[in-house]
Amino acid sequence: MKRFIAVGMSCFFVAACSPTHGLRPIGDMSGVYKLGAGDQIRVLTYNDPQLSNTFVVSDSGTIDFPLLGTVRAVGQTPQGFAAALTNQLSNKGLLHKPSVSVEVAQYRPIFVLGEVSRPGQYNYLPGMTMETAVALAGGYTYRAIKDTASVVRTEGVVEERAVKGKIDPQTLLAPGDVVTIYERFF
Template sequence: MRMVLILTLAAVAALGASAATAVEPAPPAAIRAAAPSMAPGDLVRINVYDHPDLELELRIPASGSVDFPLIGAIEPNGRSVDDLAAELRRRLMDGYIREANVTVTVSEFAPRTIYVLGAVGKPTALPLDPNTVTTAVQAIAAAGGLTADADRASAQVVRETAGGQRESLPIPASEDALRTHDVVLRPNDLVVVPRLGRAFVSGQVAEPGPIALPSDEPMTVSRAISMSGGFDRFAKQSKVQLIRSGAGARTIDVSAILSGKGDEDPELLPGDMVYVPESRF
């Protein structure tokens, strides 16, 4: 996956960049108040006052879910320490402990990275500080700002969910909306700013990057993958995801389309992202 992201960044950077448009560098107060979230690789300590048998130190696994004594599975990934402590307190007091005073602390943070792709001055990977809230607009500013041909209305954050799917979080285009609805970033988020009249192909393809949408004929999912050099050897061809800003992700069986058994080969719209996941077998 790391190599795919590097290839994606290289493909986007090769497009060059025109004059950048300034963006607001700091998040508003409402967003600054958001608490940092835990992530896979973090070393977390959980204490329950006067119950040393419930003390637990764990490193959050990639799957996110871990077992806690008495109550079973908990999900620390993507949550604040206060939020997790509140859940543990509620579940422990539901038939196990009369008064549960729970504290959760992160004793060691794992490295965090986000990626800014598309119509920005310098497409790049950026470190994410776990103790500071970073928003999509801040990340765009750190990557050189928007280029003149940026499709601001289609900008989105693409995030992997717990089930391995990708979800789209639109980045508000208006300054008023950004004051309260800018997207707070999480580790491994992709901030994608399409170019006007283009879609984007990423993941397990030979040449990830933007695809121009012709005006005289439709550009479909399978054709966009073909234009990106085709699948690589590790591509999961039956689980390709079409991600559209504001509409979430849709799974497309491209292997069925290529064999003539698929019912529909969706046409791409400006700002769409085609993500080809990696086969885990």
């Protein structure tokens, strides 16, 4: 919806003044989930409880796994990472026919900034939208723009570089997203 403001004999196009003007929409996250720094994962090695544990993916994208040492986890699906651990345990002769599964115990957090009652860090939950993130942050302030916001996203982007785009209240978020709710000026 385009809005115009008439001032005297002049008319100004207000949409160009929007804080998200010029940002491309960032779509919903769909597809497979890939592990990232800050994710807490549970690794279950069947018939070997000493190799089963919960690990946090480090900032460098690795975990320290018993018998194997440092193993790269970032960018892999949980199933793909389980297969990689299985292959390494088998190829190094550490276990005979190992069976490993990996699940995300806790996703990396999201951050909500700007015109919300309690800006800060919040736990990500699958299916979370901008609207539910704002609800966790205590709701909008009276000055908030409620129909659009910006997000900085690192999940699912090319070359692991962050991208900034605009979202609406029903847009699905991804772990690690930084959502900014802007202030309206009138």
